[in-house]
Amino acid sequence: MTAAGTAVRDRVRQSPRRRASRERGHPVLTRFPPPARLVGYAVVLGLGLLYLLPFVLQLVTGFKTDPDAAAHPLALLPTTPTTAAYQRLFGLSQASEGIPFLRWLSNSALVAVLVTAGRVLFDSMAGYALARLRFRGRSVLFGFVLAVMAVPGVALLIPKFLVLNTFGLFDTYTGMILPLLVDAAGIFIMKQFFESVPREVEEAARVDGAGVFRIFWSVVLPMARPALITLTILSFQGSWNEFTHFLVSTQSGQYETLTTGLARFVSGGLGGGTQYPLKLTAALLSTIPVAALFFCFQRYFVSGANEGAVKE
Numbered sequence: 001m002t003a004a005g006t007a008v009r010d011r012v013r014q015s016p017r018r019r020a021s022r023e024r025g026h027p028v029l030t031r032f033p034p035p036a037r038l039v040g041y042a043v044v045l046g047l048g049l050l051y052l053l054p055f056v057l058q059l060v061t062g063f064k065t066d067p068d069a070a071a072h073p074l075a076l077l078p079t080t081p082t083t084a085a086y087q088r089l090f091g092l093s094q095a096s097e098g099i100p101f102l103r104w105l106s107n108s109a110l111v112a113v114l115v116t117a118g119r120v121l122f123d124s125m126a127g128y129a130l131a132r133l134r135f136r137g138r139s140v141l142f143g144f145v146l147a148v149m150a151v152p153g154v155a156l157l158i159p160k161f162l163v164l165n166t167f168g169l170f171d172t173y174t175g176m177i178l179p180l181l182v183d184a185a186g187i188f189i190m191k192q193f194f195e196s197v198p199r200e201v202e203e204a205a206r207v208d209g210a211g212v213f214r215i216f217w218s219v220v221l222p223m224a225r226p227a228l229i230t231l232t233i234l235s236f237q238g239s240w241n242e243f244t245h246f247l248v249s250t251q252s253g254q255y256e257t258l259t260t261g262l263a264r265f266v267s268g269g270l271g272g273g274t275q276y277p278l279k280l281t282a283a284l285l286s287t288i289p290v291a292a293l294f295f296c297f298q299r300y301f302v303s304g305a306n307e308g309a310v311k312e
Helices: 002-014 018-022 035-063 067-071 084-089 101-132 136-149 153-166 173-180 183-193 199-207 212-225 225-238 242-250 258-268 274-304
Strands: none
Touching: 018 067, 035 274, 067 274, 084 274, 101 136, 101 173, 101 183, 101 212, 101 258, 101 274, 153 173, 153 242, 173 242, 183 225, 199 212, 212 225, 212 274, 225 274, 242 258, 258 274
């Protein structure tokens, strides 16, 4: 590079407009002097640590003994570290009798996977029908979907039990899964997304001879990846953490999930004593799948809805 080119480059780097463009990305940080920023960082860091403290205590308590956890519940280091709680939960200890954690885990995984797959499929189909198809009663049907979202779930517990018991679905996997396959909130999310998809894309596919289902499955649905991932995360989280539905749809211990099993465990139905390490370890392990799913796909929340849809 010549001397003239170097001078021009240095002059551009030092120009006020260049500095302002660099500082524009951090308007909050440049508003306060350096000491105030340090105080702000310290406050944010303190709040973050305070928020993480319960999770850290939950993790640490899992490596404590029962007497140690009862005597020092807030200690961040166990007096005598042990993995007895994990061994009992996974059946690696002789004292693990009466704690069917693996059965709870398998039931929760089975229900969550099937419910998530069903909701993603049926909610997207229903959302596309309400957004694009023209049929009589479409507005009334969408109003009914909104009305279902406004009804508290607790108000449906007794009717849900009566329906399941009448059709012979009580205390079965079918009764646990079938009522959760369609979700009003998921239909609403998918409908709103499909309405933002340009109609030119569907019209071009229709000109090429594609039918309604082919347009939905091969053209529009691949464009809905951000909405589908959002629906997947919400559906998996909702079905994994579901409690009230399983409470009224099952009775036998073989159908217990993590939520119902942990509730019976915490209430003292599986042995006496505090058993803090065992209970907190089971609760910690039950949160890992949802957290892992969210952190793996959280970047898709900010993806563009119509990315690559139409080229002008």
